[in-house]
Amino acid sequence: MLRSVLRASTTRLGVTGSRFCSSAADKLVITEVDDKTGYATVTLNRPPVNSLNLELLTAISETLDDLQNNKSRGMILTSSSKSVFSAGLDIMEMYKPKVDRMKEFWSTLQDVWFKLYGSPFPTVAAINGHSPAGGCLLSLCCEYRVMCQNYTIGLNETRLGIVAPTWFMASMRNAMSRRDAEMALTLGTLFTTDEALKVGLVDEVATSKEDAIAKATAFLDKFKKISPQARSMTKQALRSKDIMELEDNRTQDIDLFVYAVTQPKVQKGLEMYLEALKAKSAK
Numbered sequence: 399m400l401r402s403v404l405r406a407s408t409t410r411l412g413v414t415g416s417r418f419c420s421s422a423a424d425k426l427v428i429t430e431v432d433d434k435t436g437y438a439t440v441t442l443n444r445p446p447v448n449s450l451n452l453e454l455l456t457a458i459s460e461t462l463d464d465l466q467n468n469k470s471r472g473m474i475l476t477s478s479s480k481s482v483f484s485a486g487l488d489i490m491e492m493y494k495p496k497v498d499r500m501k502e503f504w505s506t507l508q509d510v511w512f513k514l515y516g517s518p519f520p521t522v523a524a525i526n527g528h529s530p531a532g533g534c535l536l537s538l539c540c541e542y543r544v545m546c547q548n549y550t551i552g553l554n555e556t557r558l559g560i561v562a563p564t565w566f567m568a569s570m571r572n573a574m575s576r577r578d579a580e581m582a583l584t585l586g587t588l589f590t591t592d593e594a595l596k597v598g599l600v601d602e603v604a605t606s607k608e609d610a611i612a613k614a615t616a617f618l619d620k621f622k623k624i625s626p627q628a629r630s631m632t633k634q635a636l637r638s639k640d641i642m643e644l645e646d647n648r649t650q651d652i653d654l655f656v657y658a659v660t661q662p663k664v665q666k667g668l669e670m671y672l673e674a675l676k677a678k679s680a681k
């Protein structure tokens with residue numbers, strides 16, 4: 399039985415909420431912990447497409463802190479949308495940006511990556527919708543991915559004329575072969591669910607969100623008889639090189655992001671991309 403709500407994360411207005419004071423629908427991230435298993439289902443809840451702006455990233459980051467502080471037994475990351483897991487970074491954070499906010503935005507994305515990629519507790523993404531770019535990154539930070547049929551997933555940055563940071567690339571390389579990762583990253587491939595399964599970008603296919611959650615739960619159950627400490631130390635040792643690389647370069651990474659995104663050519667590209675998205679949704 400799910401009991402809500404472990405923590406009321408940042409609201410859509412960007413204000414930190416208190417434990418049970420407002421309805422789950424108001425939260426950017428909804429956390430429910432199963433009494434029996436102790437697993438937390440963390441639901442991204444920023445309609446319409448869970449694009450990752452500063453407030454949503456902050457809410458995710460706070461949620462990950464809570465799970466770690468509460469010694470979570472496992473986390474399932476999913477979305478409240480019927481067709482989108484996450485549309486990736488909110489392009490409005492990069493289009494005509496204010497530099498201070500942009501730096502905070504990127505630094506918070508780095509925080510989320512550190513906390514999710516390096517989490518001591520086991521993590522699964524139940525990908526119940528499209529998952530391009532930053533959405534794909536969130537799922538890649540998890541240890542296991544279950545994806546519903548007929549959606550797309552991938553790091554499509556090159557199609558936007560931008561270069562995925564090295565830690566995005568490392569997360570993809572951790573899930574699939576180096577060769578497939580190179581092809582996918584250079585082409586900016588958005589895989590269908592079945593294609594993603596074939597290259598190992600996802601681990602299982604599900605017929606519905608419920609099926610995805612059930613399969614995610616079954617994955618977490620596999621660790622029931624494994625020492626949590628031995629498990630987390632093994633995971634963190636395997637991922638430590640990627641983590642240290644970003645830790646050593648955090649400031650340069652932020653500076654490079656600001657430099658790259660503020661280039662007139664990139665701004666023009668983002669403008670055209672936004673226009674195309676708006677025109678599509680207006681149809």
Ligand SMILES: CC/C=C\C/C=C\C/C=C\C=C\CC(=O)SCCNC(=O)CCNC(=O)[C@H](O)C(C)(C)COP(=O)(O)OP(=O)(O)OC[C@H]1O[C@@H](n2cnc3c(N)ncnc32)[C@H](O)[C@@H]1OP(=O)(O)O
Nearest residue numbers: 449485486487488489528531532563654655658675676679
């Ligand atoms: C160290 C670093 C060095 C150098 C690095 C330099 C740069 C790296 C920087 C950036 C890395 C970026 C990674 C990213 O994540 S960029 C975002 C990429 N995302 C996408 O390409 C996805 C775009 N969206 C879609 O394809 C679709 O929306 C969809 C498939 C997810 C869902 O389709 P739907 O048909 O269900 O919904 P839509 O009608 O398309 O959209 C509804 C609504 O939402 C707006 N929207 C969609 N996606 C975004 C987004 N990512 N950001 C902001 N807004 C988005 C869309 O415009 C519609 O708005 P309106 O209703 O028209 O207002």
